[in-house]
Amino acid sequence: MPNPLPKALACPLATGATTHPSALAIVSNTTEYTYLQCYSQARAWAHFLQETYHLHAGDRIAIVTQPTCELIGLLFACFYAGIIVCPLSTRLPIPAVIESYKNDQCKLLISDTPLNGCASLLIQDLPKAPLVSSVAPHQFYYQQ
Numbered sequence: 687m688p689n690p691l692p693k694a695l696a697c698p699l700a701t702g703a704t705t706h707p708s709a710l711a712i713v714s715n716t717t718e719y720t721y722l723q724c725y726s727q728a729r730a731w732a733h734f735l736q737e738t739y740h741l742h743a744g745d746r747i748a749i750v751t752q753p754t755c756e757l758i759g760l761l762f763a764c765f766y767a768g769i770i771v772c773p774l775s776t777r778l779p780i781p782a783v784i785e786s787y788k789n790d791q792c793k794l795l796i797s798d799t800p801l802n803g804c805a806s807l808l809i810q811d812l813p814k815a816p817l818v819s820s821v822a823p824h825q826f827y828y829q830q
Contacts, residue, residue, distance in 0.1 A: 697762075697765075699711070699721065699724055699725050699728060699762050700725055702721035702724075702725070703721040703722045703724070703725035703726075706721060707720060707721055707722035708720050708721075708722065709721055711723075711724045712724060712755045712758055714754070714755050717755045719755055719759075724758070724759055724762070725762075727759045727763075727814070728759045728760075728762035728763045728766060729763070729766060730763075730813065731759060731760060731763035731812055731813075732762075732763040732764070732766040732767040732769075733767075734763075734812065734813055735747075735763060735764070735767055735769060735794075736767055739793065739794050739805075739807075741767060741769050741793060741794065742767075742768070742769075743767065743768025743769070744768060744769075744770065745769055745770065745793050746769070746770045746771075746772055746790055746791055746792045746793060747764065747769055747770070747771060747772065747792050747793060747794040747795065747796060748771075748772045748773075748774050748783070748786065748787045748790060748792040748794070748795040748796070749761075749771055749772070749773050749774065749795075749796045749797070749809075750773075750774040750775070750776055750778070750783050750795065750796075750797045750798075750801075751776065751796065751797055751798040751809050752776055752798055754798075754809070756809055756810075756812065757809070760796065760809065760812070772786070772787075772790045772792055774786050774787075780801060783795070783797075783801065784801070784803045784804055787804045788804070792804075793805065794806070794807060795807070796808075796809055796812075797809065798810065
């Protein structure tokens with residue numbers, strides 16, 4: 687019988703921000719983010735989504751955007767807030783995106799292009815966060 691999984695897993699982003707905050711965590715052709723920058727941004731976006739859009743643990747959001755460094759931070763923000771992410775393909779026509787958003791009972795759609803017909807936010811309109819000076823340990827919990 688295999689060993690059971692632990693009930694809590696340490697967050698790799700928070701761990702990296704604690705142990706080596708200035709090390710590069712995400713690198714693209716145009717952008718570089720350290721662990722501390724990624725962690726700070728993800729925590730700020732989690733708070734922003736909760737306060738501005740009144741999202742709570744268990745709420746769903748749809749995301750339809752090209753892969754970017756910001757997308758990684760947004761996914762961590764959703765994990766921190768307990769928000770369920772429904773990723774949608776950028777190849778879907780807009781009516782299919784709106785239909786999936788409604789069928790999945792999402793409360794918000796985040797995209798990289800403006801969309802009408804649902805509560806939406808452009809990923810580039812997410813606020814930039816100031817750097818934090820310390821990192822609180824963060825763990826992900828799940829039920830077996």
